[in-house]
Amino acid sequence: SAVISQKPSRDICQRGTSLTIQCQVDSQVTMMFWYRQQPGQSLTLIATANQGSEATYESGFVIDKFPISRPNLTFSTLTVSNMSPEDSSIYLCSVELGRAYEQYFGPGTRLTVT
């Protein structure tokens, strides 16, 4: 596995503002992913971020709302833009490592929008 960190661990933000979440991994990885987990629910994939290419977004998620950067093989950011209370959630990054399609998760960012 790998050591994956996320910043911030939690934040409380006002509606209409934006928050950028950072994900750092201690080894080089090709595939990084961003998920959302709303209270009491399972994980929903927001987008896949490969270094050197544009992020691939899942249905229901758009780049204007969730821009993603992937400047190198150990780092990625997810921005939640123009936030509303419906964006209150836990945001998780993961990396693909080891055997085929195994994903390991960072500790998550708990976002509350007021």
Next chain:
Amino acid sequence: QKEVEQNSGPLSVPEGAIASLNCTYSDRGSQSFFWYRQYSGKSPELIMSIYSNGDKEDGRFTAQLNKASQYVSLLIRDSQPSDSATYLCAVFTGGGNKLTFGTGTQLKVEL
């Protein structure tokens, strides 16, 4: 039909018993299957991967896969209170090229 289905529970078992967690999936072409454990307030932790039909054992955990029935299960032997968590089944769907998660089964191991 949901792509990956799990009984939400809670599933309650006494300490020392075998806990059996089940998952069904809809994409017959799925090739890779995973079980994650998620403690309350924590992120998911990968505990088992299984890629071929049959059983795979790792310590107290056994994953079972039956592709014909589109069914994957996780057995936890000698259940401990520390096993109390939500267990998420995840399936890699080649067509979508992504992991799809079930809604999870909450397991409670009682003293």
